[in-house]
Amino acid sequence: MEHxxxxxxxxxxRNEFRKTIPAIVVGLCATMFPLxxxxxxxxxxxxxxxxxxxxxxxxxxxxxxxxxxxxxLLALQKGGVLGVPYSDKASLVNKYEGGVVxxxxxxxxxGKKALLGHFSQTASQGQTTKLFAKxxxxxxxxxxxxxxxxxxxLGIVSCDTCNKTDPPTYNKANxxxxxxxxxxxxxxxxxxxxxIGQLLSxxxxxxxxxxxxxxxxxxxxxxxxxxxxxxxxxxxQAEPQTIEKGQSTDQVQGSLGKxxxxxxxxxxxxxxxxxxKVTFVNGKVSDVQ
Numbered sequence: 285m286e287h288x289x290x291x292x293x294x295x296x297x298r299n300e301f302r303k304t305i306p307a308i309v310v311g312l313c314a315t316m317f318p319l320x321x322x323x324x325x326x327x328x329x330x331x332x333x334x335x336x337x338x339x340x341x342x343x344x345x346x347x348x349x350x351x352x353x354x355x356x357l358l359a360l361q362k363g364g365v366l367g368v369p370y371s372d373k374a375s376l377v378n379k380y381e382g383g384v385v386x387x388x389x390x391x392x393x394x395g396k397k398a399l400l401g402h403f404s405q406t407a408s409q410g411q412t413t414k415l416f417a418k419x420x421x422x423x424x425x426x427x428x429x430x431x432x433x434x435x436x437x438l439g440i441v442s443c444d445t446c447n448k449t450d451p452p453t454y455n456k457a458n459x460x461x462x463x464x465x466x467x468x469x470x471x472x473x474x475x476x477x478x479x480i481g482q483l484l485s486x487x488x489x490x491x492x493x494x495x496x497x498x499x500x501x502x503x504x505x506x507x508x509x510x511x512x513x514x515x516x517x518x519x520x521q522a523e524p525q526t527i528e529k530g531q532s533t534d535q536v537q538g539s540l541g542k543x544x545x546x547x548x549x550x551x552x553x554x555x556x557x558x559x560x561k562v563t564f565v566n567g568k569v570s571d572v573q
Contacts, residue, residue: 330429332473333436340423340441342370342454349454355423357443359487363534365416366548367457370441376413380483381462389550413548414442414455417537421446421487425456434468436461436476438484459483527562531569536562 340355349370364385365378379386416422425439437460444452461479463471525539536555537543543555543562553564563571 329431329468329471329473329476330427333427333429333476336473336477337424337427337438339425342425342441348452350452351423351443351445351454354443355425357446357487358422358424358440358484360416360418360420360422361481361483361485363416363418363537365440365457365459365483367414367416367440367442367455368412369414370454370456372412372456375439375456375458377458377460379460379462383482385483413546414453415533415546415548415553416442416455416457417542418534422484429468431469434463434465436463436468436480438480440484527569527572529569529571533564533567536564536569 336356337358338355340351341353342349343352344350362385364387366376366387368374368376376388378388421443422440423443425441426437427439428437429435430437437458439456439458441454441456442449444450444454461476461483463476463479468476527536527539533553533555540557540562543557545556547554547556551566555562555564561573562569563573
């Protein structure tokens with residue numbers, strides 16, 4: 285009788301112990317391997333940004349690269365981002381910090397050209413780098429969030445049909461948005477999008493097209509109503525183009541438009557137009573030929 289009681293007691297004890305083991309294991313795992321809040325937020329922030337910025341899909345054939353599926357159309361709000369043709373294997377890294385665009389260092393650009401064998405061919409075969417201008421339209425190609433480094437890296441490629449680039453090169457670049465130390469772990473997706481929007485605002489392609497069409501309709505109506513007076517306005521409004529020493533690249537582009545070619549030599553750049561050459565040193569006009 286005593287032996288049966290001990291067996292029954294031992295069996296009940298073993299059953300209760302087996303029920304308790306999973307809870308003990310879960311508790312130990314939670315204590316030894318706590319879930320990183322920063323890591324969880326990084327994944328969540330990454331997902332939210334990817335949902336906001338649809339990636340473009342690129343393809344290639346014997347004629348070169350082209351857009352297979354359009355992504356979210358973005359418009360550059362500031363110039364100064366330096367890129368390379370999509371066919372290049374590597375991308376140049378630009379930084380955006382404190383509201384200012386910081387292009388790649390001259391050493392980085394020169395080293396890249398030397399590796400790819402472009403440096404000695406720049407003048408004869410055309411530009412191998414592209415300085416994006418304010419207003420250029422681009423598509424996102426990737427988004428990488430690093431909470432540990434307080435950075436969000438956004439890859440872009442130009443929308444050549446939007447920018448009327450011929451022949452198309454689909455220039456690309458990487459832009460690293462640098463946030464204050466420790467701030468990205470607490471930032472919301474909306475706050476990050478606001479910072480990105482300072483440089484790359486979301487553009488409505490249909491709205492842009494509609495605005496152009498509306499402007500054309502208004503101009504056509506004005507031509508019909510104004511007659512000869514409308515034809516005289518361009519001659520009255522035309523002003524001579526002026527370039528002065530010390531002007532910035534944005535000021536020169538505002539006067540002359542985009543250059544046909546850009547020769548990038550680090551701190552020195554040469555913009556080549558049809559009938560003149562403008563030399564910049566540290567982003568300022570130093571000579572015009």
